[in-house]
Amino acid sequence: MSQASFILSAFDLNLWCSVLESKFMVDDLAALQAIIDADTDDDPDFAGFYSIDPDELIAINQRFDVGFDPASLNLPEIEIWLERERKGRSIRDVPYLVHTNFELPLMLEGRKKLARFTDILPSTEEAFDRWVAKSVLHKEVFVEPIPEALKPFAIGPNHGAIRDVYYTLKGEEWRIPAMNLLWRAGGGWNEHFERLEGMLFGYEDWQIDWWIAHRNEQSGGIGGVPFCCTVDSEGLKWMELAGFKALPPLAEIQIHIYDPDEDTVAAALLPEDECAVALARFKLSLEMQRKLLDGNTRGPWQINREQIPDINRHLKRQVDVLFRQSAP
Template identity: 85%
Template sequence: MSQASFILSAFDLNLWCSVLETKFTVDDLAALQAIIDADIAEDPNFAGLYSIDRDELNAINQRFDAGFDPASLNLPEIEVWLERERKGRSLRDVPYLVHTNFELPLMLEGRKKLARFADVLPKTEEAFDRWVEKGLFHKEVFLEPMPASLKPYVIDPDHSAVRDVYYTLKGEEWRIPAMNLLWRAGGGWNEHFERLEGMLFGYEDWQIDWWIAHRNEHSGGIGGLPFCCIVGAESLEWMEVAGFKALPPLADIHVHIYDPDDDIRTAAFLAEDESAVALARFKLSLEMQRKLLDGNTRGPWQINREQIPEINRHLKRQVDVLFRR
């Protein structure tokens, strides 16, 4: 029977971060779903994050021998969460402490200089506001109308504005207008913006270098969706001559969204066409990405060979060849 890995975490509502975690294996997903009353139709792959009460935790410890005991911490306000381990893209795989969900303690230690939240949850804001009232943090709020380009994707039709909340250490207030300017620069997010953002948050240079190199290797670069398509022998040779700086305008292509967590499905694209010899991955500017999607957010998309030169003008970086046959 196949097994899946899950993570139980104890979240401290005062420090607003995880303070205890354990990983355990599950040999029967149905048994776990029965314990926490998860709706298998809504979340068949167990991709969600679930709040666990005391009785559910006791049942999980008994059935799967998780051995998780957050009560031993003797902390007044703890929530227990359950999530399935994500392979390949988990922040736990990064060789340094990523600030996500650790913003508050890192700022209190002075290791993080800035925190930015878009449409922040009330409980998160309350946790940070306590330190504003104590004079340790500085806070600024920006309220902007929802961009017209994002309105078609908004779940709540009444969500008409974006509320950005910034916190800095006292004396680091200059980071807020710098970050706000960075996000308003337009032109689509890129590697240079990513580096500047990391510096403003307070990451070290080696950490930023690792993160960018990892993103380039794993998902084809910074910003936007990664796409892929299969190419034939002549097209692959054309790409090699072009230094992998463009897609070959030799034939029509079928474009898919590239999923870095599903190599099996991605490699299967080669089996769709016996003449295909390689799979190419690329990223596009935000302008061309929206034009390509055109309301179809799942794909695939048919690109005529006459359209490929225009696609090439909007490539964000080199084209990567992931699989060869």
């Protein structure tokens, strides 16, 4: 019987972070769904976050032998949450504490210098504002109208502006205009912006180095949509001679979106092309992404030989070869 991994967490409403977690295996999803009365129509993959009341926690502990005991913390205000562990790109797989959901305690310890929230939840803002009122943290708010191009993707018809809320430690206020400038620079997010953002947040150099290397390995670079295409033996040899800095302008190619969590799907593109010997992954500038995605956001895209030099001028970094096979 297949099993799924779930996580119970105790969330401290004063420090606004998880203070206790326990992972457990579930061999009967229906039993867990019945305990928490989960709506299988709204969440068929059981991938949502669920607030757990005391009776539900007792039932989960008994049915799945978890032994989760948040009462032992003797904290006045906590909430219990249940989530299914995500495969592949979970922040729990990172070899250091990612600031996400731990912003407030890290700032109070002086380890985090800056926090930035877009359309922050009122409860989150209230938790941080308590420390602004105590003159421990500094706060600034920026409200900008949603650009016309993004209005179709807005949360709702009344969501006409983006509200960014910044918090810093006292004495670190300079980080806010620096971060604002970074986000307004335009031209598409890249590895250099990612490094500067990490420094402004307060991450250590080795942590930023690991994160960028990890993103390069997992999705082909920082920022934007990763793409892939198959190449034949002549094209692969051309790429090798070019130092993997360009796609081979030898024939038409079909470009697909690459999903780092679906390697098996990407690998399946090879046998579909009888001439293919490798799968190449690459990232493009924001300008070229918009040009490529115009009118077709899911792909694939057929690129003729004359268009490939233009594609190559907009590559953000080297081309990665993910899968190889013997020439047919």
